[in-house]
Amino acid sequence: VCPTAALTEVNHTRKVWEALHHPDKYVIVQAAPAIRVALGELFGMEAGTIVTGKLAAALRKLGFDQVCDTEFGADVTIMEEAKELIHRLENGGRLPMLTSCCPAWVSFIEHQFPELVDVPSTCKSPHIMFGTLAKTYLAEKLGIDPKNIVVVSVMPCVAKKAEAARTELSIDDQDNVDVVITTRELGDMLKEAGIDFDKLADEEFDRPLGESTGAATIFGTTGGVIEAAMRTAYEWITGKELEKVEFHQLRGMEGLREATVPLDGQQIKIGIAHGLGNARQLLEDIRSGKSQYHAIEIMACPGGCIGGGGQPYHYGNDEIVKKRQQAIYKEDERKTIRKSHLNSEVIKLYEEYLGEPYGELAHKLLHTSFTPKERI
Numbered sequence: 001v002c003p004t005a006a007l008t009e010v011n012h013t014r015k016v017w018e019a020l021h022h023p024d025k026y027v028i029v030q031a032a033p034a035i036r037v038a039l040g041e042l043f044g045m046e047a048g049t050i051v052t053g054k055l056a057a058a059l060r061k062l063g064f065d066q067v068c069d070t071e072f073g074a075d076v077t078i079m080e081e082a083k084e085l086i087h088r089l090e091n092g093g094r095l096p097m098l099t100s101c102c103p104a105w106v107s108f109i110e111h112q113f114p115e116l117v118d119v120p121s122t123c124k125s126p127h128i129m130f131g132t133l134a135k136t137y138l139a140e141k142l143g144i145d146p147k148n149i150v151v152v153s154v155m156p157c158v159a160k161k162a163e164a165a166r167t168e169l170s171i172d173d174q175d176n177v178d179v180v181i182t183t184r185e186l187g188d189m190l191k192e193a194g195i196d197f198d199k200l201a202d203e204e205f206d207r208p209l210g211e212s213t214g215a216a217t218i219f220g221t222t223g224g225v226i227e228a229a230m231r232t233a234y235e236w237i238t239g240k241e242l243e244k245v246e247f248h249q250l251r252g253m254e255g256l257r258e259a260t261v262p263l264d265g266q267q268i269k270i271g272i273a274h275g276l277g278n279a280r281q282l283l284e285d286i287r288s289g290k291s292q293y294h295a296i297e298i299m300a301c302p303g304g305c306i307g308g309g310g311q312p313y314h315y316g317n318d319e320i321v322k323k324r325q326q327a328i329y330k331e332d333e334r335k336t337i338r339k340s341h342l343n344s345e346v347i348k349l350y351e352e353y354l355g356e357p358y359g360e361l362a363h364k365l366l367h368t369s370f371t372p373k374e375r376i
């Protein structure tokens with residue numbers, strides 16, 4: 001069975017066209033970090049070309065009412081996940097805490113290690129958090145009935161389609177994300193609409209759910225989620241400014257990596273795995289009580305989402321995935337704000353609506369639980 005569900009891929013572009021042509025629907029689109037370093041390949045550009053501005057312009061040309069960024073959801077994820085890690089460290093909680101934003105990996109642990117389902121972070125993934133906030137916070141701001149809002153996610157990932165259908169992620173029996181299309185499906189839509197992608201002038205994402213930091217960008221590659229979490233956890237734990245934001249010890253392409261991050265006298269031990277065979281090794285150590293880590297990031301796809309099953313085919317050419325990874329780090333460097341907790345729209349979201357990170361409303365809207373499932 002393909003862990004990322006790529007073998008059972010169903011095309012959902014028709015659903016998006018129907019929503020866009022529906023007179024009563026307000027259609028909001030979000031695009032994941034990994035899309036902006038790969039979409040250009042479908043239009044003859046070099047692997048690793050950054051097309052963030054063209055992506056925003058192209059989505060607007062397709063007719064979406066709001067063109068937003070999953071990276072906003074990634075910054076919110078860090079607010080919740082960093083707080084959850086600190087809470088577990090300070091209160092004798094379950095360690096190591098595992099990242100939970102990859103649905104193929106979540107499905108893997110539910111089926112293969114059902115006795116460990118209390119180990120992952122309870123955070124929903126960034127695009128699901130985004131969908132929840134679009135249908136609550138943004139709907140209220142815009143004065144639109146959430147029933148008339150359609151949220152479309154453009155993802156590098158086929159497993160995100162199944163994730164969006166998980167009933168435990170819905171709020172008040174309403175899906176947070178209505179349709180998921182992959183990078184390749186977006187490419188098909190742009191071609192069908194006759195949009196000259198490479199000739200588009202750069203545009204910006206719409207605010208408020210379009211502002212993001214470099215920390216959110218690096219979610220697109222292996223090691224990025226835990227690095228983003230460390231940038232915020234460091235400042236929250238130490239109360240000091242983190243001047244050098246890059247944690248090079250967390251980066252790389254080896255399938256299994258480990259690093260120690262000093263945090264105010266504590267040594268935080270971190271494990272990173274990409275590819276489910278590598279994840280299995282870390283999980284077996286947790287099961288047998290041998291794991292020494294405080295936090296572990298796991299991504300099912302080699303390279304993380306940049307190498308996802310919905311991206312332009314790279315036919316096993318690792319050089320293409322490496323170029324996408326370099327582009328992700330370049331995009332992070334380009335950002336003025338590189339720590340999630342400094343995203344001004346995220347700060348406003350908590351001040352105006354959510355209250356405290358990891359607080360009561362944040363828990364209700366942005367967290368979930370995982371269920372042991374039959375072994376397959």
Ligand code: SF4
Nearest residue numbers: 102104157301305308
């Ligand atoms: Fe999807 Fe990313 Fe997980 Fe691959 S690593 S299955 S693209 S979330």
